[in-house]
Amino acid sequence: xxxxxxxxxxxxxxxxxxxxxxxxxxxxxxxxxxxxxxxxxxxxxxxxxxxxxxxxxxxxxxxxxxxxxxxxxxxxxxxxxxxxxxxxxxxxxxxxxxxxxxxxxxxxxxxxxxxxxxxxxxxxxxxxxxxxxxxxxxxxxxxxxxxxxxxxxxxxxxxxxxxxxxxxxxxxxxxxxxxxxxxxxxxxxxxxxxxxxxxxxxxxxxxxxxxxxxxxxxxxxxxxxxxxxxxxxxxxxxxxxxxxxxxxxxxxxxxxxxxxxxxxxxxxxxxxxxxxxxxxxxxxxxxxxxxxxxxxxxxxxxxxxxxxxxxxxxxxxxxxxxxxxxxxxxxxxxxxxxxxxxxx
Amino acid sequence: xxxxxxxxxxxxxxxxxxxxxxxxxxxxxxxxxxxxxxxxxxxxxxxxxxxxxxxxxxxxxxxxxxxxxxxxxxxxxxxxxxxxxxxxxxxxxxxxxxxxxxxxxxxxxxxxxxxxxxxxxxxxxxxxxxxxxxxxxxxxxxxxxxxxxxxxxxxxxxxxxxxxxxxxxxxxxxxxxxxxxxxxxxxxxxxxxxxxxxxxxxxxxxxxxxxxxxxxxxxxxxxxxxxxxxxxxxxxxxxxxxxxxxxxxxxxxxxxxxxxxxxxxxxxxxxxxxxxxxxxxxxxxxxxxxxxxxxxxxxxxxxxxxxxxxxxxxxxxxxxxxxxxxxxxxxxxxxxxxxxxxxx
Numbered sequence: 001x002x003x004x005x006x007x008x009x010x011x012x013x014x015x016x017x018x019x020x021x022x023x024x025x026x027x028x029x030x031x032x033x034x035x036x037x038x039x040x041x042x043x044x045x046x047x048x049x050x051x052x053x054x055x056x057x058x059x060x061x062x063x064x065x066x067x068x069x070x071x072x073x074x075x076x077x078x079x080x081x082x083x084x085x086x087x088x089x090x091x092x093x094x095x096x097x098x099x100x101x102x103x104x105x106x107x108x109x110x111x112x113x114x115x116x117x118x119x120x121x122x123x124x125x126x127x128x129x130x131x132x133x134x135x136x137x138x139x140x141x142x143x144x145x146x147x148x149x150x151x152x153x154x155x156x157x158x159x160x161x162x163x164x165x166x167x168x169x170x171x172x173x174x175x176x177x178x179x180x181x182x183x184x185x186x187x188x189x190x191x192x193x194x195x196x197x198x199x200x201x202x203x204x205x206x207x208x209x210x211x212x213x214x215x216x217x218x219x220x221x222x223x224x225x226x227x228x229x230x231x232x233x234x235x236x237x238x239x240x241x242x243x244x245x246x247x248x249x250x251x252x253x254x255x256x257x258x259x260x261x262x263x264x265x266x267x268x269x270x271x272x273x274x275x276x277x278x279x280x281x282x283x284x285x286x287x288x289x290x291x292x293x294x295x296x297x298x299x300x301x302x303x304x305x306x307x308x309x310x311x312x313x314x315x316x317x318x319x320x321x322x323x324x325x326x327x328x329x330x331x332x333x334x335x336x337x338x339x340x341x342x343x344x
Numbered sequence: 345x346x347x348x349x350x351x352x353x354x355x356x357x358x359x360x361x362x363x364x365x366x367x368x369x370x371x372x373x374x375x376x377x378x379x380x381x382x383x384x385x386x387x388x389x390x391x392x393x394x395x396x397x398x399x400x401x402x403x404x405x406x407x408x409x410x411x412x413x414x415x416x417x418x419x420x421x422x423x424x425x426x427x428x429x430x431x432x433x434x435x436x437x438x439x440x441x442x443x444x445x446x447x448x449x450x451x452x453x454x455x456x457x458x459x460x461x462x463x464x465x466x467x468x469x470x471x472x473x474x475x476x477x478x479x480x481x482x483x484x485x486x487x488x489x490x491x492x493x494x495x496x497x498x499x500x501x502x503x504x505x506x507x508x509x510x511x512x513x514x515x516x517x518x519x520x521x522x523x524x525x526x527x528x529x530x531x532x533x534x535x536x537x538x539x540x541x542x543x544x545x546x547x548x549x550x551x552x553x554x555x556x557x558x559x560x561x562x563x564x565x566x567x568x569x570x571x572x573x574x575x576x577x578x579x580x581x582x583x584x585x586x587x588x589x590x591x592x593x594x595x596x597x598x599x600x601x602x603x604x605x606x607x608x609x610x611x612x613x614x615x616x617x618x619x620x621x622x623x624x625x626x627x628x629x630x631x632x633x634x635x636x637x638x639x640x641x642x643x644x645x646x647x648x649x650x651x652x653x654x655x656x657x658x659x660x661x662x663x664x665x666x667x668x669x670x671x672x673x674x675x676x677x678x679x680x681x682x683x684x685x686x687x688x
Contacts, residue, residue, distance in 0.1 A: 254615055254616055254669070254673060255616070257615045258614055258615035258616045258676075261613045261614060261615050262610055262614050262615075264613055265609035265610050265611075265612055265613025265614065266606055266610060266613075267609075268613075268688050269605040269606050269608055269609025269610075269612075269688045270602055270605060270609065271598055271601045271602035271606075272598055272599070272602045325598070329598060336688075344612050344680075
């Protein structure tokens with residue numbers, strides 16, 4: 001599978017990426033929040049022994065131990081959606097197994113012993129699930145998972161019980177945001193057991209008009225039902241977003257073009273760019289690409305920027321310890337360089 | 345004399361233009377507000393006969409009769425600072441005599457029978473006064489001015505009594521505006537008999553950080569004293585503005601460069617530009633030129649834009665009746681074209 005950043009999606013596609021995550025625990029060990037450092041590292045070792053038992057995994061994957069990294073390095077993995085905040089806060093005994101393409105990440109000692117996740121481009125939940133499911137099978141052959149005949153997979157938090165499956169799709173919803181339909185959508189999704197979050201999950205706002213929509217219910221439905229339901233919901237949302245865009249463009253074409261081109265103008269001229277502002281300006285450029293107004297940039301460049309403008313990633317690239325102001329200066333230089341092919 | 349628009353001023357000069365206006369009335373006629381249309385037109389004829397009595401004036405000047413123009417044409421003259429709103433509202437019997445370079449305008453039947461004005465580039469009050477004074481002498485030879493030995497020139501409104509002289513200087517004060525010193529300046533100027541107004545005189549705000557500073561007192565001082573006082577005040581203001589700029593740049597250099605470059609980015613990219621926003625963005629570009637940050641545009645281009653982006657001027661150029669939205673679109677096209685040589 002290709003990384004979501006590199007995936008060539010259709011221009012009119014409002015979906016950026018699909019993510020599947022499975023929560024699993026080992027039968028004979030306390031949940032991570034009850035482990036001391038040594039016990040946690042033993043879990044990491046156990047998982048590694050099971051995982052690297054095939055020549056395929058040995059060649060394609062590597063383990064990254066959070067306790068060996070500085071804070072910025074771990075934060076940069078978070079910004080690439082490869083690990084969670086929780087994994088970082090358990091950094092003294094947590095690790096993750098990563099594939100070379102950075103589409104798979106198996107977190108060890110997050111909230112559960114194992115969090116297997118994959119992110120891929122576009123609306124691709126089934127393919128993503130099939131892939132992560134194979135790795136889950138491989139691990140299950142070697143490891144003794146905590147599993148109950150009635151409840152399914154046992155997890156640290158009851159909201160993950162059962163399938164342990166969370167599927168989520170990242171969508172770009174500028175039109176539903178600007179006309180405020182997003183609020184009603186949030187309520188409607190909650191009622192059908194789905195939830196909507198920002199670019200960086202729980203607690204993050206819909207910065208850059210990017211939203212992650214995911215299933216809340218993991219119990220009482222099988223995996224296929226969960227994925228089918230979510231795919232159905234996403235297709236409805238895509239439809240509503242496209243309708244809202246259509247209304248927007250027929251009502252105020254010049255205003256939208258103005259917003260898009262001004263955003264490009266600012267991104268190409270600013271001396272300093274704050275992270276949140278940049279996300280919002282890039283959303284306008286993305287809208288321009290998705291609507292066929294802007295043709296001289298592709299969405300991969302925009303996807304890559306979403307990650308590369310993040311604070312820790314900027315810091316990693318620079319090497320020096322950067323203060324906020326210097327980050328804003330570096331961010332502006334980076335954005336200008338990446339957008340240099342867009343004509344005003 | 346050269347038009348203020350065309351004058352090459354030094355880059356670090358915060359003064360755009362100097363304006364001198366003399367108010368005069370004919371002895372044996374009621375003030376314009378008491379005249380009917382025919383009587384008003386008779387005054388115009390009388391003034392013309394006196395004015396065009398020399399081969400010099402006949403060759404260099406022409407009369408424009410407001411009653412022969414449509415509203416947009418008159419409004420466009422106003423936008424070029426050649427006539428006043430009052431002259432337009434008296435349009436059924438008012439006219440003005442204009443030189444080929446558009447630096448001199450002699451309004452007939454404004455608030456007074458005669459308003460002789462000249463605008464030139466930079467801080468040049470004495471030169472401007474000398475020039476308009478000669479034309480005043482020429483007229484005074486032929487016309488019987490209303491003049492009182494004690495009071496001086498008699499005018500319709502007592503605030504112009506005496507010399508009938510109003511001198512004003514247009515200055516660009518972005519730093520004093522942003523740090524709010526402009527408020528204190530307004531009070532201080534009032535106390536020394538000066539006043540501060542916006543780009544289009546009374547009632548207009550300091551749009552684009554442009555202000556006209558002028559004498560309020562016309563009585564009890566002779567012409568030279570008025571001009572010397574105003575020049576002194578302007579030099580102080582220039583000094584304060586430059587000090588404020590110096591503090592601004594040493595405290596927040598990147599922020600200022602950011603504001604300047606973003607303004608250029610927006611001006612070069614916007615699909616629609618409103619008049620007031622454009623003035624403010626152009627002020628930032630002007631600041632960039634004045635501070636030596638922006639080198640690939642000259643101030644004449646910026647001066648010319650100040651006038652050419654105005655609504656009636658845009659309308660005149662287009663020929664068609666333009667709605668506001670179309671004006672905003674045309675304004676953006678015009679600005680983009682004029683700023684095409686500025687690199688981001």
